[in-house]
Amino acid sequence: MLRVLDLDESVKFYTDVMGLKETGRDASGRVYFKTHDERDHNSFIIRKADTAGLDCFAFKVLNNATLDELEGKLKDFGVTTERVPAGEMLETGERVRFKLPTEHVIELYAEKTDVGNGLGYTNPEAWLPDTKGINPIRMDHCLIYGPDIDANKKLFEEVLGFTLVERVKLEDGTTDLATWLTCSAKAHDIAMVRHGEPGKLHHVSFLLQSWEQVLRAADIMSMNRVSIDIGPTRHGVTRGTTIYFFDPSGNRLETFCGGYDFYPDMHPTTWTWDEVGAGVFYHDRKLNERFLTVVT
Structure with a gap:
């Protein structure tokens, strides 16, 4: 919310x-x-x-x-x-x-009323003709910012059954700057970055089906003069394609597509400090200042 x-x-x-x-x-x-x-x-x-x-x-x-x-x-x-x-x-x-x-x-x-997707559960069509806008498939994940992400990770893993998928290390090679965790077959269901202020939001992400839909989303953002942070581009972490942008209140959102499927026998991927730019933005291989500092 x-x-x-x-x-x-x-x-x-x-x-x-x-x-x-x-x-x-x-x-x-x-x-x-x-x-x-x-x-x-x-x-x-x-x-x-x-x-x-x-x-x-x-x-x-x-x-x-x-x-x-x-x-x-x-x-x-x-x-x-x-x-x-x-x-x-x-x-x-x-x-x-x-x-x-x-x-x-x-x-x-555990319970939320099933209102369906308009296609029905018997002999459904492939898609609805009355969609508009960017039209994502689902709300996918969020990235939160706060100080003690190590304690967060411990709670998610040991209590809620999440699994670490990827991480970025700080310059000391030991401390986590960021972690990505999953409780499903997705590359991540929640991610977190170490940050001085508690309780901050970096972005909420919505899933699209293809790279072409990510590009179409960029067109719709431009048509509507939406403030784009960065993209379209690709992540190194999760390998997903992405656009980051802002809603009218300044909350950062993401349209996300791709990423790999997660299996429980996979080992976590680690990104070192010298390659953090490529980990976050694979094409540019560097971070922009607004992406690092603007949170709500």
Whole structure:
């Protein structure tokens, strides 16, 4: 869930430019969206606030028994949890909320109403003709910034069952500057960078199907005078193709495509400090200052 400065302007951006589908609004002023191919009622939520940034990031678990089990593991690990009742968020079941060592709020849930993707579950067509904008397949991952990413990594691995996929080392060759972790067959489901301020968001990423769609997204951004940070280009880390850009409130977003499939027997990939530029932006082999410093 993202905070935005102007709700009407943001709704227009996320529907007309991003091509998300609005699925509801609640009494607290939150606006709910999904991508065209997601089946759950919502994957992305915005609310009006005085500052931009990330309220929370959530992961869906298998069922309520898994939710209970993971909450027990979090408590055994020394993490304080909070139960948010079903219905507090539209079409969403009970949630378990907790804070990471970097002060980011994470939620786990098992139930969300299946509203379908408009194609049905019997003899569906290949795609819907009424899509617009960039039109991503799904909300894919986020990158968070904060101080103690080592403690974050330990919690994700030892409690929630995530696996380290890639990492970037600092100049000392030992300390992690950044880590990428997965809980699925994707190259990453969450990533984190060491940063002095806690609770910061670098970007939320949306998945596209092809490099051609990434290029088309760049055209749509240009047509709509969207502020582009960098791209289209390729990552060394995950090998995905990418554009980074900003919503009207200054929250950084990404359109992402590709990347490899992850298998549990794979070993983590390490990028050394002297090649960090190629790790993040494979073509330019260097970082730009705005990418390193602008967070919400």
